[in-house]
Amino acid sequence: MKQLFKVTGALLRTLMRNRQALFWTFFFPVLLMVVFGFLGNSNFKMHLLVAGGGSQAERKVVQAFEKIPYFHVQTKGKSAAIHLVKIGQADGVLVLPTNAATPPWKAELIYNSSNVQTAQQTVSAVETAAAQINLAFTGRPAALVVQAKAASGSRSSTFLDFLLPGILALMAMQNSLFGVAGSLTRWKEKGVLRRFLATPLRPLQFLGGVVLYQLVFGLLTSAVIVAIAMVFLHANVSLPVIPLLLVVVIGMAAFLSLGFVIAGVSRTEEATLPIINVISFPMMFLSGVFFPVTTLPHFLRTIVQYLPLTYLVDGIRGMMSGQYAPWSAQVGGDMLALLIWFVVLATISARTWRWE
Template structure:
């Protein structure tokens, strides 16, 4: 029996020393709990940017007070044109425009207060959520008061489907994984097998070897993006509204940024196992905090600055704007600038700590 428990202890020690197994068995589920708990665990922390505009009236005042009393809404007021412009720029989730009291009154009937709910049809799943939440608050606040004649209006006549919203995020995820995980493990493998050391003593410049790897990864990234988008178009009627040149520029810039991150990780990793662990540690938080699967615009306020530190957030936004909204470089220049800066910083780090030979374990 003593030998049995000695074997149990030995197996536990081996499990604890296996960093890759520890990551997948403990750290990975813990990251899921932390991320989804932060985003969804406290509904009171989720906020929508809602604006109230239109003609002043007692009904509007009641609705305004009810919305302000609800922590789910960040409420602003202003002129109708200004608030609709803010909605178009993505600064508002919904704009409530109240009509003049008695407008549309039919003799012999109780006068209903006209209310137009303006939303952005390209806002994906958020659109239905915020409209439903506002309707619920208005029903509770005005249930015994004057009726509302609510009309839902959209800035864009063409609403995006879930697949339209989903595919840009998947393309961004694919580019991230290909660059960070693919390149980091590949270069560490080259180092472990002595390939980099052998190239160093040949006439072939190492810089060209690295450049060849980067160019091949870029070509693969473009090809896989075309394949995924084509599959979604054929099977699920994906609609791409933007200029293909803009989208291609985003794909190349984003791919370069994450290739540089993968190169930087390979400079620090001792072996392939540690490279995979570091790469997963970098990619998984970004995967769930960058809007790949769901919009993070309505995430808790304290989480918003964190999401803005993640390069994948900018790649997702830079793909969704042209693909979903048909916008050009004027709308995504900041996203491209951040991705370019990410590439530059990661490359400086990678070159500074680059090693030809594997470190002893």
């Protein structure tokens, strides 16, 4: 055991000196979170045009809509406004009669119908706003007054909150695959492994040292990423530490085994990197890191749901979003699936592993 720790310690030391590797380890996850975090958090405003030819009605309606914060209101000539709506530069145009001086004004809402969802939002937002405005104009007491009140402790669940668990799972996969398969084939190629084998250090002690190093490295980097996301990017996630650690460690064990399988069949580092990419790229984009698996076509979903990264993403996201209770059956199911992957891959790697 002492020798195993010595190997782990030496590797951690070399890692701390490898500034470049450290930089890239953190660079992409942070970049992804920052970029997608901003995209997801941008304030949505409805772009409404009003075409009333400078009439009294136009002024009054614009004033009224400007008081409602989620509208971005602009006046425009009728044909120009309709054109902007058609090409998607505005969500809708409210066409007012140009001759009527006093209410009631009969307005026509022309909206972009290419996207059903935004079209519905536009229509209902304008109708709701119109109802409020009517109330204000007539001064008649309302029959039903709804006062909105935010639920205490409710979360906005931004895209960053969705992305962070995916990033953690992705890092667990990438670090394990590149760390084990990349380093081991390089050491095999350069003769580092054989030099260790010529000492009383046993092969399993050496490999154990490598695995322990990967686990320590993986957990430390995950902790740093979570800290950056929560402190600087204001991610809002639950952190049931023990079950999260457990699911991440089991997931890493599965991917480390996969790394050993690759390192076993590949002879050179040049051959290893493409193999890793072929395996990890589809999972990176299909397993729900960046968007939910449910958005995939049905035939893909039936395959993707069994991939190890899918289970890892699901387990981590389930707990961090608060959707799954930490020791719930769903989390247990993900852990069990990852354990099965680990056992299968570890068994294969034991058969394919070669010291040279």
